[in-house]
Amino acid sequence: MAGENLSPARSMSRKDGVVVEIRRAIVTGALLPGQKLTELDLAKNLEVSRQTVREALAQLTREGLLVQEPYKGIHVASPSAQDIMDLALLRESLDLLALDQLLKDPTGEALQHVAAAWETFKHLENDDDPLVRHQAHIAFHHAIWLASGSSTLLHVAPVVEGLMTVALARDLQLRQDPQREHSIHEKYVEAILSGDHARATAAIHDHTVGSASELVHMLG
Amino acid sequence: MAGENLSPARSMSRKDGVVVEIRRAIVTGALLPGQKLTELDLAKNLEVSRQTVREALAQLTREGLLVQEPYKGIHVASPSAQDIMDLALLRESLDLLALDQLLKDPTGEALQHVAAAWETFKHLENDDDPLVRHQAHIAFHHAIWLASGSSTLLHVAPVVEGLMTVALARDLQLRQDPQREHSIHEKYVEAILSGDHARATAAIHDHTVGSASELVHMLG
DNA sequence: ATTGACAGATTGTCTGACAATCTTGGAAAA
DNA sequence: TTTTCCAAGATTGTCAGACAATCTGTCAAT
Numbered sequence: 001m002a003g004e005n006l007s008p009a010r011s012m013s014r015k016d017g018v019v020v021e022i023r024r025a026i027v028t029g030a031l032l033p034g035q036k037l038t039e040l041d042l043a044k045n046l047e048v049s050r051q052t053v054r055e056a057l058a059q060l061t062r063e064g065l066l067v068q069e070p071y072k073g074i075h076v077a078s079p080s081a082q083d084i085m086d087l088a089l090l091r092e093s094l095d096l097l098a099l100d101q102l103l104k105d106p107t108g109e110a111l112q113h114v115a116a117a118w119e120t121f122k123h124l125e126n127d128d129d130p131l132v133r134h135q136a137h138i139a140f141h142h143a144i145w146l147a148s149g150s151s152t153l154l155h156v157a158p159v160v161e162g163l164m165t166v167a168l169a170r171d172l173q174l175r176q177d178p179q180r181e182h183s184i185h186e187k188y189v190e191a192i193l194s195g196d197h198a199r200a201t202a203a204i205h206d207h208t209v210g211s212a213s214e215l216v217h218m219l220g
Numbered sequence: 221m222a223g224e225n226l227s228p229a230r231s232m233s234r235k236d237g238v239v240v241e242i243r244r245a246i247v248t249g250a251l252l253p254g255q256k257l258t259e260l261d262l263a264k265n266l267e268v269s270r271q272t273v274r275e276a277l278a279q280l281t282r283e284g285l286l287v288q289e290p291y292k293g294i295h296v297a298s299p300s301a302q303d304i305m306d307l308a309l310l311r312e313s314l315d316l317l318a319l320d321q322l323l324k325d326p327t328g329e330a331l332q333h334v335a336a337a338w339e340t341f342k343h344l345e346n347d348d349d350p351l352v353r354h355q356a357h358i359a360f361h362h363a364i365w366l367a368s369g370s371s372t373l374l375h376v377a378p379v380v381e382g383l384m385t386v387a388l389a390r391d392l393q394l395r396q397d398p399q400r401e402h403s404i405h406e407k408y409v410e411a412i413l414s415g416d417h418a419r420a421t422a423a424i425h426d427h428t429v430g431s432a433s434e435l436v437h438m439l440g
Numbered sequence: 441a442t443t444g445a446c447a448g449a450t451t452g453t454c455t456g457a458c459a460a461t462c463t464t465g466g467a468a469a470a
Numbered sequence: 471t472t473t474t475c476c477a478a479g480a481t482t483g484t485c486a487g488a489c490a491a492t493c494t495g496t497c498a499a500t
Contacts, residue, residue, distance in 0.1 A: 038449090039450075050486090051271065051483095051485070051486090054275075055483095058275060058278060062378070070233065070452085072451085073451080082371070086371050089317060089370070089372075090314075090372045094310075150310070151302070151306050152306040152307045155379050156376045159376050160372075163375060234453070258480090258481065260480095269453060270454090271453065291481075292481085293462090293481070
């Protein structure tokens with residue numbers, strides 16, 4: 001069969017277009033935490049029907065980027081310091097789970113995927129567009145979970161990545177320390193690829209809890 | 221101020237009604253894994269509009285109970301043995317995370333909530349309706365995550381609980397060993413309440429990975 | 441100060457329609 | 471015979487407009 005290693009050529013549905021547009025607005029700071037959104041305004045501005053907006057908002061709500069109160073309205077999530085630390089602990093747990101699966105693979109193929117994702121990330125981490133940088137970051141971690149071969153990790157990924165997006169949205173605005181970002185991720189990848197479980201565990205802790213507490217400290 | 225310790229009186233939206241109805245059908249086996257669903261049929265049978273059905277289906281899809289392929293259709297998820305084991309490992313990680321938070325609470329109030337949830341569960345675990353038993357089971361574990369005080373655990377809870385629902389749906393049909401269920405959960409609760417970290421860790425492993433491998437063995 | 445009624449705004453739901461896409465079967469071409 | 475193409479039917483994706491349900495705020499009445 002020809003064309004067996006091509007990516008599926010899917011175009012986005014309109015709902016997904018709305019989703020990425022709102023996500024972009026949150027990441028870039030065009031929509032600030034706590035800001036209220038109304039379906040009618042969004043439908044008008046994005047030039048889609050109210051129905052389509054509703055479906056997009058429902059999705060973003062389930063991903064944790066928006067908060068919805070029935071009959072009252074929807075607003076951009078504004079995570080507390082505690083929420084950010086909680087998220088870090090959750091990510092630490094899940095990354096450790098992924099690590100166990102990765103190191104269990106006898107072929108080493110899984111680790112090769114991690115190395116490939118790291119190369120892709122390095123090309124994008126200094127992009128001019130902050131949205132591109134953010135997406136590259138998310139995609140990098142997603143690739144690790146994907147390489148772990150755990151189907152359930154991929155199920156919870158949208159939620160965790162959504163929470164990461166809101167938590168980091170402020171970070172994107174106020175922090176500019178790309179070198180530190182790079183170095184943390186480099187240690188992270190090298191520790192995983194080394195196969196040294198203890199070293200990887202420490203790197204994961206640094207990368208999740210360490211970064212989060214620094215972020216919280218910076219905000220407080 | 222009067223009425224300060226009343227529960228909020230919320231009635232379900234129609235979409236949520238559809239969600240619980242489909243969920244019930246899956247749990248009771250009225251909808252079998254792999255079965256295809258069409259929006260129009262559901263709308264007719266449930267006597268709601270297609271829109272409302274769509275919103276419910278989107279939610280159930282993100283919870284992992286349904287699988288959706290664009291323009292093709294939606295069918296009930298049918299997890300593989302590997303999926304079930306994956307889910308067990310994920311639950312083990314998350315329960316351990318919750319445990320850490322629970323034991324960190326100096327007031328002991330969190331553990332009191334766990335004990336209360338256990339009492340509620342004991343009243344319902346032998347109910348005639350299998351749906352009630354299933355919901356009691358889910359609610360019990362949800363209560364533990366709630367008691368842990370982790371907001372992010374509550375965010376991922378719907379997904380994990382959805383995956384548990386499909387995984388256990390078959391179990392509900394073919395397995396009838398309520399005593400073993402009770403004993404496992406009893407050990408689980410007692411270990412947590414004892415404050416003994418090592419003992420709780422072992423109980424959590426038994427409860428998640430142990431049960432799952434037994435289930436997989438029974439299916440295979 | 442509390443209650444009740446009214447108006448405005450927004451979300452929740454319905455109906456009907458059309459566009460986009462998948463599937464299937466058979467006709468046409470090689 | 472096998473492959474390719476096309477038309478028909480089914481289902482999902484999206485749209486428009488409308489009405490019902492619910493929240494908020496204001497203002498009069500008690």
